[in-house]
Amino acid sequence: MYMLAAYLGVSILLFFMARINPSEWNNPYPCIEEPDNLENQFSLKNSLWFTIGSLMQQGSEIAPIGISTRMVAGIWWFFTLIMVSSYTANLAAFLTVESMSSPIKSAEDLANQNAIKYGAKRDGSTAAFFRDSNYPTYQRMWEFMSSNPDVFTSTNDEGVQRVKNSNGKYAFLMESTSIEYVVERECDVAQVGGLLDAKGYGIAMRKGSSYRNALSAAVLKLQETGKLYALKVKWWKEKRGGGACLDDASKGSGAASELGLPNVGGVFVVLIAGVSLACIVAWLELIWKVARSSMKNKTSFWSEIKEEIKFAFKCHGSTKPVRKKKEEDEKDKSVAEDEIGEEVAADIVPLSPYATPYGFVKRKD
Incomplete structure (x- = not known):
């Protein structure tokens, strides 16, 4: 105009x-x-x-x-x-940013290519999820990981370091909560795609424990009042180096900013x-x-x-x-x-x- x-x-x-x-x-x-x-x-x-x-x-x-x-x-x-x-x-x-964006957008893209290797923590919950899944894509991914034992790591930190040193040739699979914690502090890694599965966390107690109802009511109250979300923001995005990649995420969102009047x-x-x-x-x-x-x-x-x-x-x-x-x-x-x-x-x-x-x-x- x-x-x-x-x-x-x-x-x-x-x-x-x-x-x-x-x-x-x-x-x-x-x-x-x-x-x-x-x-x-x-x-x-x-x-x-x-x-x-x-x-x-x-x-x-x-x-x-x-x-x-x-x-x-x-x-x-x-x-x-x-x-x-x-x-x-x-x-x-x-056009340059668009051409440099990652071609991997989901687990299906990762399973349908051979250039990028992927793995998880050995004997961890993520590896068990792929091992026990009935979904064809996840079964194919587990077959690839089981046939290539070198893609497994001993810890999540080792997997993150391998991703950083692989020059885009390796992807590491782990829990979404851990990924959110890592990408807030490691600015050269990013989460790709959405969640593969939805599971919650719980507190295991002895059967018939008298503290079960009190802890359940307290957790529900913390969730309803928003204190659980506030605690997650505090320890994930504010404390211990959290939020270090906020500026980088806004600058390198994968698309060039439009040309405006400023x-x-x-x-x-x-x-x-x-x-x-x-x-x-x-x-x-x-x-x-x-x-x-x-x-x-x-x-x-x-x-x-x-x-x-x-x-x-x-x-x-x-x-x-x-x-x-x-x-x-x-x-x-x-x-x-x-x-x-x-x-x-x-x-x-x-x-x-x-x-x-x-x-x-x-x-x-």
């Missing part, structure tokens, strides 16, 4: 400035030294075409002549250069400043031209500039009559009347001093 507003604003402003600028009114017939009319190449359609051609970096056959119109064209060219370059760079970054706002400021300066120069050019013309033709400065402004703001027509001083107009008028009088006099032959305006002749006999 800002780009569209800038395009329309600069086009309309260029149209008005070209009508005000005396240098943009040219002789349409160079063979005639003193023409009666002048033409302006910057009509509204041509102004819109000139600016869109610059935005598309294709140009046009129209070129500004005056200082102010050249200033507008130059600042618009600078604006379009920065905007197109910024958009191209952001597009390249977006990124290119300075270019719009430069455009507005340049166009404002060009407007001042356009009025100075008009005042200078009218002052010289009024001194040459011995006319009133204010009447001349009033007529120029009145004609410019009519916003209609691309031709303007050439103003001549009164002496030349009267001389041309008298010369024309004399020439017409001579032509008429040459065609009239007086018959006599007493001849009537009209008459007829007939034969005597």
